[in-house]
Amino acid sequence: MSISRRDFLKKTTLSAGAFTLLSGMKVHGMEAIHPKGWKGRQRVSEIASICEMCFWRCGILGNVDKHGKLLKIDGNPEHPLTEGRLCARGNAGHKLAYDPDRLKYPLMRVGKRGEGKFKRVSWDEALDFFAKKLLEIREKHGAEAVGFFPHGIQARFFEHLMKGFGTPNIVEPAFAQCRGPRDVGYKLTFGNNVGSPEPLDFENTRMMVFIGTHIGENVFTGQNLQFANALERGAKLIVVDPRFSIAAQKADYWLPLKPGTDTALLLAWIHVLIYENLYDKEYIRKYATGFNALKKHVKSLTPEWAAKITELPAGLIRETAREMARQIPAVGLHPGRHFTWYGNDSQRGRAMAILTALLGAYGRKGGIYLASPIPAPKYPSPANPKPAARADGAGTVYPFASRGLGVTNGLVEATHSGEPYPIKAWIVYSQNVLQSIPDPWKTKEAIEKLDLMVVVDVMPMEQYLYADLVLPEATYLERYDDLYTVKNAKKPFAAIRQPVIDPLFESKPGWWIAREMAKRLGLEEHFGWEDIEEYLDYRLSGLGVTLKQIQARGLVEYDKGTPYFDFSKPVRFKTPSGKIELYSEELKRYGFDPMPVYEAPDEVPKGYFRLLYGRSPLHSFARTQNNEILNGYQPENDLWINDKIAAELGLIDGEYVNLENQDGMVSNNIKLNVTPGIRPDAVFMVHGFDHKSPLLKRAYGKGASDTYLMSRYKVDPISGGTGMRVNFVRIIKDGQPVMISGAVSAIGRFKSTRDARRPVKKVVVPRAVQSEEDEGC
Amino acid sequence: METVELSEIETRKTAYKIFSRLFYYPGEEIARLLYGGVIGEWLEHILPGKEAERLQTWVASRSSAADLLEALQVEYTHLFITAYPNLPAPLYKSYYTEKELFGADARNLMDIYQQYHFKVSPHMTEMPDHLAIILEFIYRLLEKEAGDSLLKDFAISGLTDWLPQLAKRIEENASLPFYPSLIHLLQEFIRNDLSLQATQKSGA
Numbered sequence: 007m008s009i010s011r012r013d014f015l016k017k018t019t020l021s022a023g024a025f026t027l028l029s030g031m032k033v034h035g036m037e038a039i040h041p042k043g044w045k046g047r048q049r050v051s052e053i054a055s056i057c058e059m060c061f062w063r064c065g066i067l068g069n070v071d072k073h074g075k076l077l078k079i080d081g082n083p084e085h086p087l088t089e090g091r092l093c094a095r096g097n098a099g100h101k102l103a104y105d106p107d108r109l110k111y112p113l114m115r116v117g118k119r120g121e122g123k124f125k126r127v128s129w130d131e132a133l134d135f136f137a138k139k140l141l142e143i144r145e146k147h148g149a150e151a152v153g154f155f156p157h158g159i160q161a162r163f164f165e166h167l168m169k170g171f172g173t174p175n176i177v178e179p180a181f182a183q184c185r186g187p188r189d190v191g192y193k194l195t196f197g198n199n200v201g202s203p204e205p206l207d208f209e210n211t212r213m214m215v216f217i218g219t220h221i222g223e224n225v226f227t228g229q230n231l232q233f234a235n236a237l238e239r240g241a242k243l244i245v246v247d248p249r250f251s252i253a254a255q256k257a258d259y260w261l262p263l264k265p266g267t268d269t270a271l272l273l274a275w276i277h278v279l280i281y282e283n284l285y286d287k288e289y290i291r292k293y294a295t296g297f298n299a300l301k302k303h304v305k306s307l308t309p310e311w312a313a314k315i316t317e318l319p320a321g322l323i324r325e326t327a328r329e330m331a332r333q334i335p336a337v338g339l340h341p342g343r344h345f346t347w348y349g350n351d352s353q354r355g356r357a358m359a360i361l362t363a364l365l366g367a368y369g370r371k372g373g374i375y376l377a378s379p380i381p382a383p384k385y386p387s388p389a390n391p392k393p394a395a396r397a398d399g400a401g402t403v404y405p406f407a408s409r410g411l412g413v414t415n416g417l418v419e420a421t422h423s424g425e426p427y428p429i430k431a432w433i434v435y436s437q438n439v440l441q442s443i444p445d446p447w448k449t450k451e452a453i454e455k456l457d458l459m460v461v462v463d464v465m466p467m468e469q470y471l472y473a474d475l476v477l478p479e480a481t482y483l484e485r486y487d488d489l490y491t492v493k494n495a496k497k498p499f500a501a502i503r504q505p506v507i508d509p510l511f512e513s514k515p516g517w518w519i520a521r522e523m524a525k526r527l528g529l530e531e532h533f534g535w536e537d538i539e540e541y542l543d544y545r546l547s548g549l550g551v552t553l554k555q556i557q558a559r560g561l562v563e564y565d566k567g568t569p570y571f572d573f574s575k576p577v578r579f580k581t582p583s584g585k586i587e588l589y590s591e592e593l594k595r596y597g598f599d600p601m602p603v604y605e606a607p608d609e610v611p612k613g614y615f616r617l618l619y620g621r622s623p624l625h626s627f628a629r630t631q632n633n634e635i636l637n638g639y640q641p642e643n644d645l646w647i648n649d650k651i652a653a654e655l656g657l658i659d660g661e662y663v664n665l666e667n668q669d670g671m672v673s674n675n676i677k678l679n680v681t682p683g684i685r686p687d688a689v690f691m692v693h694g695f696d697h698k699s700p701l702l703k704r705a706y707g708k709g710a711s712d713t714y715l716m717s718r719y720k721v722d723p724i725s726g727g728t729g730m731r732v733n734f735v736r737i738i739k740d741g742q743p744v745m746i747s748g749a750v751s752a753i754g755r756f757k758s759t760r761d762a763r764r765p766v767k768k769v770v771v772p773r774a775v776q777s778e779e780d781e782g783c
Numbered sequence: 784m785e786t787v788e789l790s791e792i793e794t795r796k797t798a799y800k801i802f803s804r805l806f807y808y809p810g811e812e813i814a815r816l817l818y819g820g821v822i823g824e825w826l827e828h829i830l831p832g833k834e835a836e837r838l839q840t841w842v843a844s845r846s847s848a849a850d851l852l853e854a855l856q857v858e859y860t861h862l863f864i865t866a867y868p869n870l871p872a873p874l875y876k877s878y879y880t881e882k883e884l885f886g887a888d889a890r891n892l893m894d895i896y897q898q899y900h901f902k903v904s905p906h907m908t909e910m911p912d913h914l915a916i917i918l919e920f921i922y923r924l925l926e927k928e929a930g931d932s933l934l935k936d937f938a939i940s941g942l943t944d945w946l947p948q949l950a951k952r953i954e955e956n957a958s959l960p961f962y963p964s965l966i967h968l969l970q971e972f973i974r975n976d977l978s979l980q981a982t983q984k985s986g987a
Contacts, residue, residue: 031804035807111864122865126859
């Protein structure tokens with residue numbers, strides 16, 4: 007040390023000028039409080055809001071301490087769907103707010119795109135830049151050159167802004183990577199989308215049928231609760247799944263069919279209902295059209311025909327059809343959620359809808375109940391400019407695709423090819439475009455072609471590295487969002503998301519970001535409300551309440567009476583014919599099969615497995631893997647592989663391997679879960695792992711990514727949805743492929759475990775296709 | 784040149800205030816004072832040695848205050864806010880002690896602030912345990928001349944226990960000499976200050 011401690015600070019002299027400057031310097035981080043004044047938040051408060059750890063949006067109560075720290079989250083017992091229950095993700099939500107890796111300030115790129123080098127900037131600087139670039143692009147290329155990729159209700163304000171700006175290119179993965187083909191299939195048949203939550207009357211059902219739906223792993227708390235109650239009540243359950251899922255473990259019948267053959271099974275079920283005269287004749291006669299054509303269409307599609315395709319016993323197919331028929335109309339055939347499997351998925355949706363109709367279950371007690379629109383008026387806003395034609399193919403290339411939700415992959419393709427016109431900017435809002443849309447390599451190439459890439463998010467997800475501008479959104483616990491109206495509930499309701507804690511750092515709510523941008527884009531009139539409270543008050547006025555009145559409870563119900571058809575009055579479906587369309591003239595007009603036709607998926611190449619993927623009760627999509635609690639419970643995914651195959655290949659449970667797909671794409675390490683609970687021709691992993699953003703410290707590089715093994719996908723020509731179960735993988739161990747020497751056959755009997763109501767102790771190993779004599783389970 | 788001799792308390796106050804400002808996100812004023820040599824002069828007075836010299840030499844090498852500001856903002860963002868592939872050195876105490884934002888340490892600090900009739904400004908967007916806020920709190924205590932008795936305990940438990948970890952991360956990840964020198968200077972200043980207070984207390 008150059009100065010003695012005793013002399014330290016004793017000889018400080020400064021020039022007068024320096025002294026003036028330094029003494030005049032201010033710090034602004036703190037302020038004094040009067041000794042008898044502010045004492046902070048002195049008590050723990052409980053604030054009602056809605057969750058966003060998945061899209062189910064359960065009711066929550068946030069417990070906040072005197073410092074304003076959110077200590078824990080409980081379920082809101084007032085919530086009509088969840089009744090106070092909350093899943094692991096909902097309970098872990100506070101860790102999102104306090105995740106050290108979250109985005110904290112607006113950031114401007116200073117390095118090359120993908121280099122991840124940024125500079126913190128003020129909101130004014132960020133939004134001025136953003137608006138200037140958007141206006142330049144609109145001036146030069148038209149508003150349609152801006153693509154918007156939103157996700158969730160928080161993005162609605164920005165979506166409103168984008169419509170006012172004039173772009174038609176608004177695309178959400180909720181359609182083309184999820185429910186799109188399902189909704190198209192049901193809409194073509196009944197005139198209505200299924201919507202979300204699925205309006206299944208499990209409260210009164212006597213039979214539940216799941217086609218690939220894996221409730222229990224795919225946790226929607228309200229639906230889980232209804233499912234569990236239905237089982238307890240004695241409702242029967244049929245599960246169709248190549249995997250012995252949690253739901254399959256509770257089933258009366260497990261049908262581990264060959265992946266991709268679901269439509270064959272559905273057509274055979276339809277055949278049995280019709281040709282054994284088991285369908286709801288009165289319902290079909292009164293409300294459906296095209297029955298005779300359907301009857302002719304399925305004449306040869308017998309259980310025996312389907313058995314060869316599905317590798318299920320014909321007797322089992324017949325028996326399960328009869329079981330369903332015995333419970334008419336109280337059959338809850340779950341329409342499914344993630345529906346984009348093989349590229350012919352709208353027709354599978356049609357087959358499911360037709361089966362539902364034959365069971366007389368649509369609009370009936372115990373089947374699918376009817377939604378009740380909620381009178382929550384939109385805040386007045388000027389008319390939007392007439393947009394140019396879409397670039398994503400929704401309504402044109404894919405004639406039945408939703409124009410509201412669009413086709414994400416169509417917009418990626420348009421950006422990549424520059425056709426039908428160049429796309430110059432992407433605004434990615436709470437979406438992870440590199441983990442939700444297949445062929446992420448193409449997505450990256452498309453991003454490289456952009457003039458502007460803006461990311462609005464809470465966490466630094468993959469695409470953040472490619473952004474020119476990053477805007478930190480407040481978490482769902484720190485903001486108001488638009489009113490959440492739930493028409494698909496037997497007692498519909500509207501719930502509010504309100505701040506449980508103040509936004510941390512410089513994160514801002516979506517409504518604020520959109521409105522500030524509107525000021526800069528000359529669109530203030532589109533956001534004419536005084537403040538967000540006034541906006542919500544206006545929307546709630548249709549329900550006869552104010553925001554203040556419902557803040558403590560967090561929601562308001564809207565009882566519109568029975569959610570079933572009143573058959574004493576004429577019933578008109580919203581289809582062209584006004585009836586349930588078993589035969590679709592609309593499809594025929596566009597050159598598609600008017601009734602579902604089974605299309606065989608590509609066979610699994612020798613030495614490979616079909617890559618199946620699904621969900622975990624501990625994670626949502628690719629969004630929660632960095633959460634401290636959830637990562638602690640499930641830091642990585644594993645790979646289900648059939649035990650006999652594993653034995654033949656010399657693979658051991660718990661060891662790590664890699665996967666290589668048909669195009670040579672190799673996964674990160676993944677741990678083997680050797681189990682008899684999956685067919686030999688497929689492997690399964692939970693979606694959303696192996697994050698590529700190193701800024702997600704807990705999630706980075708953990709597990710394997712299914713998306714990064716999806717170099718191929720098959721687009722459903724009706725809806726534009728991306729069939730993603732068309733990729734095949736082989737096992738790589740110690741750098742070498744592990745080859746299968748011979749085929750291992752598939753199917754065996756399943757012994758139900760549900761009567762015992764206890765965990766499964768023994769799973770009967772799938773084995774060879776059963777002959778007719780072996781039927782029955 | 785006219786000079787001003789600072790009292791001990793003035794020097795200490797000024798030091799904590801300047802260090803606080805230097806650990807907030809850099810703005811135009813701080814860049815101007817740095818580029819004009821005012822802060823460098825003061826640092827060399829109070830903590831003479833190679834670190835102050837290194838810091839001042841680097842500052843002087845920039846072409847303008849604007850150039851300096853740009854470099855500091857990029858470096859601050861890289862070290863303390865976000866960086867690829869890893870964020871090296873967040874400035875929050877609970878990040879080091881609890882791996883979480885707004886942890887127990889942050890809330891304990893809020894209690895201490897309140898005990899001395901301060902609170903983090905509602906306009907402030909940093910956490911209560913951000914280094915700059917802790918330093919500002921000490922400055923404000925000294926300004927009230929109420930802080931001496933508290934400072935030692937508070938500074939030992941609330942400040943110095945995590946600074947070595949922070950300093951190590953800054954040193955390992957900085958691309959410019961500014962923040963490594965600054966954290967060294969801060970640590971040296973605190974060591975000296977605590978030693979001085981201890982000496983005075985013992986009556987030596």
